[in-house]
Amino acid sequence: MQLVVLGGFLLAGMAPLLHRWFGSRTPLLMAALPAGIAAWLLAQWPAIVAGEALRLEWAWAPGLDISLTFLIDGLSLMFALLISVIGALVLAYSGEYLRGHRDLPRFLVVITAFMMSMLGLVLADNLVALFVFWELTSITSYLLIGFNHTDATARKAAQQGLLVTVGGGLALLAGFVMLAQAGDSWSLQALVERGDALRQHELYTPLLICVLLGAFTKSAQFPFHFWLPNAMAAPSPVSAYLHSATMVKAGIYLLARLHPALGGSETWTLTLSLVGALTMATGAFLAIHHTSIKKLLAYSTVMALGTLTLLLGIGTPGALSAFVVFLLAHSLYKGALFLIAGILDHETGTKDVTAMGGLRRVMPLTATLSVVAGLSLAGLPPLLGFVGKELMFASVLDATAWRWLLLALAFPAAFLTLAVAAIVTLRPFFGARRETPRTPHEPPFAMLAGPLLLASLSLWLGLAPGGLDGLTNAILAGIGAPDAGVHLALWHGVNLPLVLSVASLLLGALVYRHWDRLRLALRRLDPLMARGPEAGYAALMAGLVSLSAWQTRFLQNGYMRNYLVMTLLVLLGLVGHAFFFRHGLAIELGLSVHFHEAVVAGLMVAGAVTACVMRARLAAVAAVGVMGFSIALTFVLFSAPDLAITQLLVETLTVVLLALVLFRLPRFATLSTPLERLRDLVVATLTGGLITLLMLSVLSGERLPRISDWMVANSQPLAHGHNIVNVILVDFRALDTLGEIFVLALAAVGVYAMLRFHAGEYEARDDGRTGGPPDG
């Protein structure tokens, strides 16, 4: 399986090549891969439903406890099936939707890569592998939202989606690291078994916050919901696939997967219920503001994602089975509806539902499918959406915490969703026929296949929900409700959930009837809407830009001494802190100094200080020379004859060179103010003092055995040399010396080039001006 997924990435890379060979048949051809995966997954169905979990081991970096092991249990089977089936349908669909589009090969590359990342995400057992796939889906989603890259809105939406999800991804990474620490494993399967230990762990709250941030941003929960409707800038098949059926459910998947490990605590229940319910209400309420069919659907997706989070928060076996059914139902009808929205857009040339009408006469099949999927979205019998909604109401009524608040948020969401369903499925197809930019007719079969299959599944599973019993129980066993023994049914008799359903039907119909007036009335709230979370995002971005502009002006201002001072201050702060507070100052040294040695040291100091205060250049050079020769003397006194010789030679050359070159330069001028000099003096003194202290501390410490003892012992026997320093240079460490020669040669070439080609010649050659500098 891993090979198939990794091979899928390879196939994605080959898409342009395939497109050159097979032309417009390429998408159908490539759809064979997800179709094959789906067939293989279906073959595993009986075993998984019987309660087995398939574990495919694949070591990646065993030393780091990182593996590419895949785990196929009920939950991942359902997700993987959704991904591969809808993936195949979407590939076939987009072949028609983007027929003849210049960038079709690019689209195929990215969407196939996304498909494989998403499969990896839901199958991975290792946190690191999961995270890698998680980020890959964010990146591919970015590329797909920005598919139409000449459109500024699409680019902005793509960036927004990326920043929100990847920002959450960062939090998720931190959460995973803490999770692995607390649970002492990177394997999801192992972590799930350590739920009690995890909930007791002191890192529980911070790691929960981080993981939730990651999941909430990915799954567009309030207050991060704003990126999802904006992501509708992507082509319709992408919206159907990524932004309703699969990717936005990654966060939900993660929460479900970690439910046995992290769920059940008070924090978990309250956070998830409240965020979920708020997201539901926000999504449903914002949906009816819009007339674009894709925006309507996007906000109802936000509502559905909120519902799923709410159900996970409630966490009872009933809520979890509602979770499974609602998730499946939503993926089926929303995928179908988005594909139909794409068909409408493709055929009529507009996305505005108020501009369409009476289309049922020209595209009857599309209209039928749309109504079926819409009924499921509305939660009406006999469709799977109805089963899901009934279970949802029942579990909200069962909730232990804040039941009435949750109901107060969930109920309006339900009837507003019903209105949305009516708007997107009735409005374009019924009523009076309206003229649209393009003349519509039934789309080709490849485009209808997706809605057809998804809508029929919605209907079939709604009529016979018992077929899902096995899968639901297998999933429940994996997400924290073993032995639930759920039996799904369409009809539960007359009970409170049914009453709520009927009430929401009536209210929904009312909203649909007065939608046009309602929309106008709601427009008055627009100024308030403009202050929503999206404004916070915009402010954050603007703040980030001005902060980086400020820090660039402040830190990278082009003055080299500022860079130096900054670097030195950081060095002083960090090293000084570590030195004084961690290491502690412990200096014990005896001092034995001969008089002549003290004189040499004094000469060095005098030379260096004089070089600083001299106003004449040659005097400064001479002072540096004095210091250099004193160092040579030190080498003589302390058993380093080779160093002394080299230092003498180099110092002589340096003084000659400086004297020759500097002779042509101007005298020193006083360029800085006394205050600046004082500041530099303080920084310099502090750094010098720190180095002295460091050196004293090093000298007082324990010494490790010297490496050079081996060199001293082996210089003559191995290298036949009596001068050990020379042997080291030309034998033991000969490569270093080679490097040194190389550096010197480079410097020599540079010096030669600069002396050989004069500035004046450049100017004369480059722009024909005559007269270089007098000495050039």
Place this chain on the structure above:
Amino acid sequence: MEPLMAVTIGVLFATAIYMMLRRSIVKLVIGLMLLSNAANLLIFATAGMRRGAPPLVPEGLAAPESAVADPLPQALVLTAIVIAFGVLSFAVVLVRRAWEIVRADDLDRMKDTDT
């Protein structure tokens, strides 16, 4: 001797940094020279200083008879001295070149690429 050298080296570093913070580009070069000398001395002195025991093997013997000064830091410093000279000569010629073109000894007048 080492504690005295520690203080000396500290002073050398301080002067080097002070000179490198000046606006005059020639002073910067002098600071560079002071810095490389100070660093060399630091490596040499930190390894321990020993009087009158150069790391040489007497003729006819396989190893020195008594303890000698550590040869490894000496080899390192020897390399460093030579490289510092290479860097310095490059820097000096660069300064001269810059002076020919910009006619300024002031680093602040060279902070933009279009001077």
